[in-house]
Amino acid sequence: MEELFNISENGFRKITSTVRTAGSLDLIHFEPVLLCHRIERFMQLHGYASPEMLVEKMVRDKSFADFFIEGMRVPTTEMFRDPQMWVELEKNVFPKFKYESVVKIWVPDICGDDELNSLLIILERNNLLQKSMVYATCGFERGIEDAKFSQTDLKKMEISKENYRNVFGDNGSLEDYFTKRDKVFVFSHQLSEKAIFLKHNLMTEAPPDMGFNLILFRNRALFYSMQARKNCIEKLYQSLIGGGYFIIGIGETLRGLEQTTSFVPNSKTENIFKKI
């Protein structure tokens, strides 16, 4: 059986301080409670019996430190997660883009491809993809490559198909956007090539562009410390146009950001906000 939470606070500190010097991204931006669980999971998956063994490997091998940091990040769970949000997006937000000549959209800090691919599909279905500039950014080269050439396994496909049906009913099938190769489903290259993939560190770099009509930032800030979360959301807010839409996960909130951002809810249940 898997053990949970068995590293000491001292071991946790050793690891985080080593990463600060050996890795390319500072773990100080991560939420400590979740980070601790991620570290333990990583150690179990990769066979490290103690924090000391992990630290030793990171000191010797800088690329391993980056591999470790990448392992701390949490992929999105499935395509079309929280189907009602996508329904609201299609019904209440997309009609506002009808008369825009260009629609600028940013999916920051992608980890996995589910959110991006869901967005590309729904834009395509609403005839918005051709005039959209969809920025997909991630701090890791490998994260970008994985999203560019994305594929999904059968189990995840089944979960995503159920979500898809909850959004679109029987109107089309999710499999229409994939090609089956052996045991995996490869996402449509025609759609993914419409996205602009960029390596971008959301913590430290300026936005890749300004004047976004929509930013999809669902469940990414869960893994950031309070300060990092605040800094990121303020940065994203600044990059939106007035009247632009900002979406966070249904378990998230913008409380505590009232002084530095000005949003009104467009859908309270689905956490779709509009910049005023």
Place this chain on the structure above:
Amino acid sequence: MLYVVIGGSAGSFPVVTGLLASLDKNFPFPMFLCLHRLKNVRTGFVEALRLKSVLPVSEPYDREPVLRGHVYLAPANYHMYVTKSETISLSTEEVVNHSRPSIDITFSSAARSFGSKCVGILLSGANKDGALGMKAIKEAGGTAIVQSPDECQVRTMTTAAIKAADVDYILTGAQIISYLQKLKE
């Protein structure tokens, strides 16, 4: 100060509602419920608990501060962590024991955060989620209570916990209610 964490799955709902209906409205401790639920059914569950409960019940948002006498229900499709700084953190990490929310995650985070002040209660359920969490609570010096498997609609969860951890009490639903009522004394 104590922190009560309750986990359950198939067959646990009647026990949870019975418990929430029986507590004193001045129950002084926060309570965290991690109950297995369907991921895309977001409404109905918390409302059903509210109907029965004398205490306020809500699904927390990420980083919500913990209040005494408040019941927090883990939201659908999120893991729920409780932290030393008395806030709740949500996560979309991988499923644990085929579950999100996972009882092991909530229990283990409570054990780590509150140690001997943590009271863990595991109810009826159909998989082994919660067993390691119970072990973590015991190892941290907290109190581990398991609903009697003989009374559970599905006994897999409680049996696994009894096997994994040296639990303090094996109680019926009525005895669990009585135990909680006496806690504030």
